[in-house]
Amino acid sequence: MNLHGIWAIYRFEMARFGRTIWTSLATPVITTTLYFIVFGSAIGSQMRNIGDVPYGAFIVPGLMLLTIFSESVFNASLGIYMPKFTGTIYELLSAPLSAVETVIGYVGAAATKSMVIGLVIFATAHLFVDLDIAHPLLMLGYLLLVAASFSLFGFCLGIWANGFEQLQVIPLLVITPLTFLGGAFYSLSVLPEPWRTVTLFNPVAYLINGFRWTFFGVSDVDVLACVAVTAGFGALCLATVVTIFRTGWRLKS
């Protein structure tokens, strides 16, 4: 195991984040605050509780995941896309690193940053609503699983992309709509049929509900199904990354 090599990539990526630390941290704080002003105070005061959970608290898990999805995908995809773009990928390809080691470095760094931002949002939310976490350890574990899975997904995206536009198109056209329609800000129980059934085909709905369950102990769908979908998504992305490295697709000629 080339631990020094993994550490080199991890540090390099974290240094890249470090250069933009203030925008990286200020953005989620400001966004979260805006969401709470709009959804928490302005609209939320008109909303009924969802189950036993006040609406302001109900949206916190969805809000965290919304940002974690986009940050993970963005950071991991840019992490591997930039070396391709600038040509420094030659060093990575000629280094004594296995596919798994490379992925641990890049995805580990992207997931770390997502985790930090997720926790910053959580802390900010605390200023607005009371949050009693039902399963704190599971919450952290779930957060890590989601951050790692989407970082893996972003890594695949970064290898696939041939331009900056392609990097943005998938998050914009796929992830954001699926997140909003997956019940980030509402319970599936409020949806009329057939939309409720349609939503059950949206994998992101399971991610959100699983995460929400770790907060409040309630979920619109079976918690085991949530864990299965989340872990399955992560495994699929991991398998894709390993295949990409094995075949050298878009990396080697």
Next chain:
Amino acid sequence: MPEPILTVAGVSKTYRNGPTALKTVDLSVQRGEIVALLGPNGAGKTTLISIICGIVTPSSGSVTVAGHDVVRDYKAARRAIGLVPQELATDQFESVLATVTFSRRLFGRSGHSDYIEQVLRDLSLWEKRHAKIKDLSGGMKRRVLIAKALAHEPEILFLDEPTAGVDVALRRDMWKLVHRLREQGATIILTTHYIEEAEEMADRVGVISRGELLLVEEKEALMAKLGKRQMDLTLVEPLAAVPEALARWSPTLEDEGHTLRYVFDAKAENTGIPELLAAVAEQHIAFKDLETRKSSLEDIFVDLVGQRA
């Protein structure tokens, strides 16, 4: 003969939907050697180096570096290799020290080492170690790439077009650096399309053209074997035509008849010069100067590539 540090056996490369970049190549390099791969742009030099370093997958054949197969035992093989690419690809926002430390770690070594300082000092980069790469000149950036390639103490160094687009002063510096590395016992493979460079630095020269390694020879042997010499007589009075009496040496007239040029085989026992000069005297052709010169690698190269074209 000791085990070669690099063995390339039957390696070829055909890009998908593309031309054959490399026909079957065999090459063996001993420790401490400096080998120049000489060829025009697009000849396949970079493809060959990229295959050895693991960036391009060969269509056939195998490569062994320091006793390790570059595919089966890629980690050990790659630890022995340092690569300086042709393009100035750098992480613009990193400092010199950070990027060199990164390279050392990437190749599996601890980032805390006096060796990094030594490499940076050798390359006159120590004073600039905290500078961002984007603020460096092109020549400095190339030194950074060399420092990165040397950072993990490789046994064999690949320099892909080290002086392409580099000014004369820096090119001289680069040559000095290569000589210094050679004194330290490094094995170096460099590609170049400057003949002067191969002549200056290499022990052996391989000529690549259109994906084919035409020959690999000791530089001196190559010069001796293929080298022609020429003698120029600067005439007092210009000649309109070569006199009949000199025809058996087939000299040519250059410079509007002011120069009589005789090309001869440098390795032949009898160069024919005394006889020719005697015949010139007999014809009462006066000359005021006589000059002979060896043909350079360049002439040899043009000859070789021309023959195959």
